Amino acid sequence: MTTAAPAIHTNSKTAVKTTVAVAMSGGVDSSVAAALLVDEGYDVIGLTMHLWTDEKGQEMSLNRASGCCSITMAQDARAVSDRLGIKHYVLNLSKEFHGSVVENFAGEYLAGRTPNPCVRCNTFVKWQTLLDKAQKLGCEYLATGHYARVQKTGDRAMLLRARYLEKDQSYALWGLSQHSLHQTLFPLGDLPKSRVRELARGLELVTADKPESQDICFVPDNNYRRFLQDNFAMELKVLGGGEFIGPDGRVLGHHEGITNFTVGQRKGLGLSAGRPLYVKRIEPETDRVYLDYDENCLDSVAFGHDTNWVSIPRPSDPVKCDVKVRYRSEAVAAIVTSLPDGKVRIEFDTPVRAVTPGQSAVFYDGDIVLGGAILTSIEGVSQ
Numbered sequence: 001m002t003t004a005a006p007a008i009h010t011n012s013k014t015a016v017k018t019t020v021a022v023a024m025s026g027g028v029d030s031s032v033a034a035a036l037l038v039d040e041g042y043d044v045i046g047l048t049m050h051l052w053t054d055e056k057g058q059e060m061s062l063n064r065a066s067g068c069c070s071i072t073m074a075q076d077a078r079a080v081s082d083r084l085g086i087k088h089y090v091l092n093l094s095k096e097f098h099g100s101v102v103e104n105f106a107g108e109y110l111a112g113r114t115p116n117p118c119v120r121c122n123t124f125v126k127w128q129t130l131l132d133k134a135q136k137l138g139c140e141y142l143a144t145g146h147y148a149r150v151q152k153t154g155d156r157a158m159l160l161r162a163r164y165l166e167k168d169q170s171y172a173l174w175g176l177s178q179h180s181l182h183q184t185l186f187p188l189g190d191l192p193k194s195r196v197r198e199l200a201r202g203l204e205l206v207t208a209d210k211p212e213s214q215d216i217c218f219v220p221d222n223n224y225r226r227f228l229q230d231n232f233a234m235e236l237k238v239l240g241g242g243e244f245i246g247p248d249g250r251v252l253g254h255h256e257g258i259t260n261f262t263v264g265q266r267k268g269l270g271l272s273a274g275r276p277l278y279v280k281r282i283e284p285e286t287d288r289v290y291l292d293y294d295e296n297c298l299d300s301v302a303f304g305h306d307t308n309w310v311s312i313p314r315p316s317d318p319v320k321c322d323v324k325v326r327y328r329s330e331a332v333a334a335i336v337t338s339l340p341d342g343k344v345r346i347e348f349d350t351p352v353r354a355v356t357p358g359q360s361a362v363f364y365d366g367d368i369v370l371g372g373a374i375l376t377s378i379e380g381v382s383q
Contacts, residue, residue, distance in 0.1 A: 019043040020141045020185060021134035023126055024080065024088070026073030028207040029145030029188060031080040032196045035203055036187040037143060038084050045139060046081040046088040048074045049130060051097040051121075052218040079206045089137075093129055100124035102218060106232045109224070110239060112282035113358030114262040116172070116327070117216055119372075123175030131180060141185050148173055149189035149367075150181055157181035158311040159369040164192045171327045174362045174372030175308050228259055242287025244271060252291065258282050261289050264297065264354025278354075298351035304344045304361050304373025311368050314338055322364045323348070325355050325375065336363050336370075344373050 022034040024046040037044050074090050081088035101120045108115035131142045147162035148170040157178060162168040176184070188196060200208035213220070219227045228236060236257060244252040253271050255261070260268070265279040269291070278297050281290040302325070309315070315338055322331035323346055333349040346361055355375060362372040 017043075018141065019045065019137075019139045020143050021045050021047050021130075021137065021139040023130060023142065023144045024048050024077035025145065026076035026080075026207065026210075027145065027212070028200050028205070028210050029147075029196060030077070031145070031205050031207045032199050033143055033145040033187040034080065034086065035084055035199065035205070037185070038086060044084070044086045045134075045137060046077060046084075046086055047130065047134060047137075048077040048088065048090045049097070049125070050074065050090055050092045051094055051125070052102075076207050076210070083203065083205060091130070091133055093125060096129045097121070097125055097218075102231075105216075105224075106228060106235065108358045109228060109259045110232070110235055110284075112258045112284035114356045115358045116360050117218075118172045119175055119360050122172055127176050127180040127184070131183065135183075141183050142180075143185040143187055145188055146173065146186055147188055147191075147193075148186050150184055150186060152182075156311070157184075160189070161364070161367045161369065162188075163190045167193050170369050171324055171360065171362050171372075174310055174360060174369055176310055177308075178310075181310070225260060240287065242289065244269070245288050245290045246273075246277070247292045247296065252277075255289055258284060258287055258289060263356040282357075298353055299355040300348055300351045302346045302348075302352075302355045302361065303376050304346065305342060305376050307338065307342045307344050307371060307373040309338075309371035312370055319363070319365075319370065321370055324362045324364070325352060326359055331364055334363075342373075343376075 020037050020042045022030060022037065022044055024030045024034060026048065034044055034046055078088050078090075101117050101124070104120055105115050105117045126144065127142070134142050146169045147164070147167040149160040149162065151158045151160055159170060159173060159176065159181060161170045197208060216222065216224065236259065239257055239259070241254055241256045242258060243254055246252040252273070255270070261279050261282060263279050263282065266276055269277065269279075271277065271291075275293055277291040278294060279289055280292040280297050282288075283290065318335050318337040320333070320335055323334040323336065324331045332352055335347045335349075337345045337347075339345055344361075357375050359375050360372050361375050363370040
């Protein structure tokens, strides 16, 4: 290879004696991550997680050549491993994935919240179950193709954003523990995506020009309503429909179930109004979906639970930082106050649109990921 991996590892003398497991999804990023580590002299083992067995989802993944739960994932990962001359194993983690990710995914939608399954998968499957399996295989580190970085400072490991922010994936990694971070390598953290593609083509990897999957891996057509109907029909039947409540408190119509909606949604409401209406709040206990005008859907304060301070100890004083409330959203200045029982209060300097319960709020100090939490409730500026 013409380019060494980013200098985030130990020296080459130590690397020869170090065994690293690479979580290989069958995509170009994890393929190049493995290649870079091989080039540095690590003893690399490729691990592919078998996570989902839904026949409909698998067929769609095969047709679209995407989705990290498809059968082609393991085939491509094995082909790359053979090309690199490393061992490759497929681990059946479907039970753990269903319990930690899929059931939570359905439960959150049934409760009127919008989950982020990638955060759950990273926290509870990749960096718990898979890391444990890797250690039992004699691996000292787990590496992935995520665009993020780890920096060691004293006895703490800090999670950092990727050097090239257009591909930064640190938002989905806030749930990692200090134990996990100390045993994690991100070989792509300093590289742009274009360079990763270039390296893959130079090595003639089968994944070099493979398209990126933008969907939830176990919902490859991105139709989560279809997924819920196929896999949780009884729960949906019990849930039933409910009312649309307008800005003035009047009933505007009826819907077929709160799982069809997310905070901030405008399209697909099936209502005619003089002005566009947006989902402002979902009330699962009454099955009501509250709608309002755009200017009334801004929030100045939000609350979160299951907080994890990933890079710093839990702060005793309020923290000034930048907060992202969705993966694709811009970070905004805020004050985050740690509360008892793993909760936080987030006060935004500027009101934020569509703060959505179930999504993650991630706290940044420059490139450092301080921590994150699951959004639970909001206080709108008009309330």
